[in-house]
Amino acid sequence: MDLNRELRSAIGTGNVRLGTSQCREAVATGKAKLVLLARNCPAAVVEEIERGEVPTYHFDGTNSDLGVACGKPFGISAVTILDGGSSEILGLRASC
Numbered sequence: 191m192d193l194n195r196e197l198r199s200a201i202g203t204g205n206v207r208l209g210t211s212q213c214r215e216a217v218a219t220g221k222a223k224l225v226l227l228a229r230n231c232p233a234a235v236v237e238e239i240e241r242g243e244v245p246t247y248h249f250d251g252t253n254s255d256l257g258v259a260c261g262k263p264f265g266i267s268a269v270t271i272l273d274g275g276s277s278e279i280l281g282l283r284a285s286c
Contacts, residue, residue, distance in 0.1 A: 204275025
């Protein structure tokens with residue numbers, strides 16, 4: 191699976207939230223289906239997300255790298271997938 195392509199497809203065709211605040215809210219309300227966390231995501235956020243019952247994928251890169259993978263010109267520490275759209279991104283759950 192080409193993670194960058196699937197991530198952009200999910201952003202374009204699905205329901206995706208960017209950032210730690212929206213991630214925390216989606217996990218708390220049970221709406222998140224998958225969370226991708228940057229390698230340098232704040233430890234407190236990582237711990238909170240991992241306490242939830244949502245599959246978590248640890249992105250092999252920094253928040254700057256994750257931002258680029260999402261096609262954004264800024265760093266993103268957390269990406270929350272609510273609906274994968276036409277992407278295969280939810281297949282990452284098997285590798286969590």
